[in-house]
Amino acid sequence: METIKRTKVIDILQSEAYDTIVNVKGWVRTHRDSKAVHFIAINDGSTIKNVQVVADTDRFNADLFKQITTGACLSVNGKLTKSPGAGQASEIQATEIEVLGTCPSDYPMQKKGQTFEYMRQHAHLRLRTNTFGAVFRIRHNMAIAIHKYFHEHGFFYFHTPIITASDCEGAGEMFQVTTKNLYDLKKDENGKIDYSDDFFGKMTSLTVSGQLEGELAATALGSIYSFGPTFRAENSNTPRHLAEFWMIEPEVAFIDLNGLMDLEEDFIKYCIRWALDNCKDDLEFLNKMIDKSLLERLNSVVAEDFVRLPYTEGIRILEEAVNNGHKFEFPVSWGMDLASEHERYLVEHHFKKPVIMTDYPKEIKAFYMKLNEDGKTVQGTDVLFPQIGEIIGGSVREEDYNKLQEQIEVRDIPMKDMWWYLDTRKFGSCPHGGFGLGFERLILFVTGMQNIRDVIPFPRTPKTAEF
Numbered sequence: 001m002e003t004i005k006r007t008k009v010i011d012i013l014q015s016e017a018y019d020t021i022v023n024v025k026g027w028v029r030t031h032r033d034s035k036a037v038h039f040i041a042i043n044d045g046s047t048i049k050n051v052q053v054v055a056d057t058d059r060f061n062a063d064l065f066k067q068i069t070t071g072a073c074l075s076v077n078g079k080l081t082k083s084p085g086a087g088q089a090s091e092i093q094a095t096e097i098e099v100l101g102t103c104p105s106d107y108p109m110q111k112k113g114q115t116f117e118y119m120r121q122h123a124h125l126r127l128r129t130n131t132f133g134a135v136f137r138i139r140h141n142m143a144i145a146i147h148k149y150f151h152e153h154g155f156f157y158f159h160t161p162i163i164t165a166s167d168c169e170g171a172g173e174m175f176q177v178t179t180k181n182l183y184d185l186k187k188d189e190n191g192k193i194d195y196s197d198d199f200f201g202k203m204t205s206l207t208v209s210g211q212l213e214g215e216l217a218a219t220a221l222g223s224i225y226s227f228g229p230t231f232r233a234e235n236s237n238t239p240r241h242l243a244e245f246w247m248i249e250p251e252v253a254f255i256d257l258n259g260l261m262d263l264e265e266d267f268i269k270y271c272i273r274w275a276l277d278n279c280k281d282d283l284e285f286l287n288k289m290i291d292k293s294l295l296e297r298l299n300s301v302v303a304e305d306f307v308r309l310p311y312t313e314g315i316r317i318l319e320e321a322v323n324n325g326h327k328f329e330f331p332v333s334w335g336m337d338l339a340s341e342h343e344r345y346l347v348e349h350h351f352k353k354p355v356i357m358t359d360y361p362k363e364i365k366a367f368y369m370k371l372n373e374d375g376k377t378v379q380g381t382d383v384l385f386p387q388i389g390e391i392i393g394g395s396v397r398e399e400d401y402n403k404l405q406e407q408i409e410v411r412d413i414p415m416k417d418m419w420w421y422l423d424t425r426k427f428g429s430c431p432h433g434g435f436g437l438g439f440e441r442l443i444l445f446v447t448g449m450q451n452i453r454d455v456i457p458f459p460r461t462p463k464t465a466e467f
């Protein structure tokens with residue numbers, strides 16, 4: 001076969017260099033034939049669209065056609081021609097076809113309409129389907145949008161550690177990191193594990209958030225963000241939780257609660273607008289196949305102002321709903337943590353748009369949030385999205401040394417581990433704040449997919465770490 005430089009399908013479909021000989025390589029999506037010609041749809045992952053290869057029956061060996069099955073990998077040389085058929089501008093009139101990899105009939109992705117559950121069990125091959133191709137091209141684009149947004153707004157990309165000795169959220173949901181022999185653990189006189197001979201000489205874990213180190217950077221560089229893998233050993237088997245997920249955490253000096261909410265809203269709208277502008281074909285596919293209201297929902301979130309709602313006001317609305325006969329599984333009262341049914345009521349039923357909830361009771365939030373003058377609530381903000389629930393969690397940080405120390409003590413966090421964090425409040429303390437956006441929750445929203453396991457390539461959840 002003649003060696004011709006490969007052209008990606010995405011470029012072939014836009015090319016008007018008719019009558020030139022091109023080479024395309026990719027996997028067969030469909031193969032059908034009329035007597036005189038075979039039509040082979042090839043996809044190479046560069047776009048959701050396939051290029052149509054037209055091969056004259058009498059030009060090629062019948063055995064070759066038999067090898068061109070769904071999933072087989074081909075290299076095709078042929079003449080780029082204007083397509084007479086509807087639906088595509090150009091096609092390839094094959095002159096040479098080479099089968100790079102045959103695909104036997106037990107190919108797990110052969111049948112259309114498999115369940116997502118089935119696809120998850122074949123996560124190594126699901127990437128080759130239209131749906132997962134679309135999802136992961138969009139995921140890439142969202143990562144680009146995030147870096148672009150922060151770079152354009154003067155934020156520095158800052159790398160926070162993955163192995164850490166501190167539990168930022170204080171929820172005790174950390175995966176331990178150790179090189180100790182688990183079959184022969186040395187314990188002290190109180191029966192506690194002695195870590196002095198462990199790799200780091202102390203107990204360490206995978207990070208649940210880069211925020212604390214992000215604060216160190218924001219109080220030096222002004223505006224930073226991190227974007228990295230995050231780990232939580234919470235035993236939540238829900239369509240919204242992963243044990244390993246990616247989080248984006250901007251942290252900004254001299255920002256107040258309103259500034260923080262402006263940043264959250266502007267940032268998230270930028271990302272969605274980016275998807276609408278740069279992922280048209282994939283979004284149209286998902287809108288057609290996965291969720292018919294996807295594009296409408298994305299457009300409306302970009303167009304509307306988010307509701308800004310203090311927690312106390314949110315509770316009042318929920319109590320009013322209860323008084324009017326609405327049934328929640330969990331009772332509503334001031335001081336409670338909102339369950340997903342409460343968040344959904346506010347976002348999907350009451351306001352019908354994204355809600356930024358603020359000023360939560362201090363007892364249900366982390367130690368680092370800034371205390372309000374009422375002494376009861378803190379300047380936390382959660383962004384609640386339709387279909388998703390909480391997509392962002394953030395806050396203005398407590399910058400007062402004594403108040404912060406008090407909250408650390410109240411929560412029994414070992415002070416000796418926090419000395420470096422407290423130093424930011426001791427030396428030139430400044431007002432600052434930030435938030436964490438769950439990357440996969442954003443991808444869920446943008447793609448219309450229903451399960452978070454379907455927007456990360458190889459999901460890690462309780463009892464699952466395949467691939």
Ligand code: 4AD
Binds near residue numbers: 209211232391435
């Ligand atoms: O609300 P969270 O726990 O906030 C923090 O970790 C803060 N330290 C962030 C900060 O202020 N810098 O988590 C932030 C977001 C959540 O809103 C959610 O979108 C996502 O991270 N998230 C998860 N996503 C997938 N699986 C999980 N188990 C998640 N836990 C949190």
Ligand code: MG
Binds near residue numbers: 382390392393
């Ligand atoms: Mg949260």
